[in-house]
Amino acid sequence: MEKTIAQKTISVNEEGYLTNFKEWNKEIAEEIAKENNISLTPKHWQVIDYIQDEFKKESPLSIRKIGKSGVVDIKAFYELFPVGPLKTATKIAGVPKPASCI
Amino acid sequence: MSEYNGEIRKMMIILSKASIENVYAAFVLANGARMEGIEAEMFFTFFGLEAVHNKKLDHLHVATVGNPAMHMPTMLGGLPGMEAFATSMMKKEMEKLDMPEVREFLEILKASGVKLWACKLAMEMFHYEKDDMFPELDGVLTVGDFYKQASGIGTHMLFI
Structure with a gap:
């Protein structure tokens, strides 16, 4: 399906995840963050950069991995993205929802 | 199914066993709840206490006896070293899954x-x-205290 966000029409799935990472930009990220009641700080951006790097490397994400990233620890990750952090952070980063159970 | 359309808001997970497969099941469910934005609390009772006993929690085992899913005759499962063997096999597999x-x-x-x-x-x-x-x-809580922790709409309780 399509969604207009930050004056741009992008394709998203039924849960609101971008289906084409190439359509992502920072304004879109800001908008999705706002929909999730988050205003992005430099620390959020560091996490988003990390998530996008891992996505580009096709390396699967998990909470444990985020904790070992050196970018943020698990506690701080939950503080940055309080409700379902991995789901929310990946949505903002424009990458698919991780399929991991851990 | 009226409030929050029956959405789960909080999981209360009671762990009464310390065989590693049960401990992991409980942990994955608790962590999975948090990953979905659901609150989670765990209550460790009876043998489940071993999972939070500082000297024991690093040495939990798979149950090889009385566990039909091991596909191993009970007599064999009881042999010395069998639990340790099955446990190390399972840990290797779990490490591969980033557990x-x-x-x-x-x-x-x-x-x-x-x-x-x-x-x-x-x-x-x-x-x-x-x-x-x-x-x-x-x-350390009484059962009554734990029920009090569970109060609120959309709380579910699970016994393992």
Whole structure:
């Protein structure tokens, strides 16, 4: 399906995840963050950069991995993205929802 | 199914066993709840206490006896070393799936905001003190206290 966000029409799935990472930009990220009641700080951006790097490397994400990233620890990750952090952070980063159970 | 369309808001997970497959099931469910934005609290009772006993939690085993899914004759499962063997096999497989060890998993749960409670009655039965337990344990509760923790709409309770 399509969604207009930050004056741009992008394709998203039924849960609101971008289906084409190439359509992502920072304004879109800001908008999705706002929909999730988050205003992005430099620390959020560091996490988003990390998530996008891992996505580009096709390396699967998990909470444990985020904790070992050196970018943020698990506690701080939950503080940055309080409700379902991995789901929310990946949505903002424009990458698919991780399929991991851990 | 009226409030919040029946959405789960909080999971209260009671762990009464310390075989590693049960401990992991409980931990994955608690962590999975937090990953979905659902609150989670765990209550460790009877043998489940071993999963938060500081000296025991690093040495939990798979149950090889009385576990039909092991596809192993019960007599064989009881042989010396069999539990250790099955446990090391299982740990290897879990590491491949990026599953942390019990202690690291407890640390992840705490960092994720899961509350960890020990059952007062079971603590007394096993003569354990709070100091014997995983340092980040939130406290020792009676059943009544635990039910109080569970209050609120959309709470579900699970016994393992």
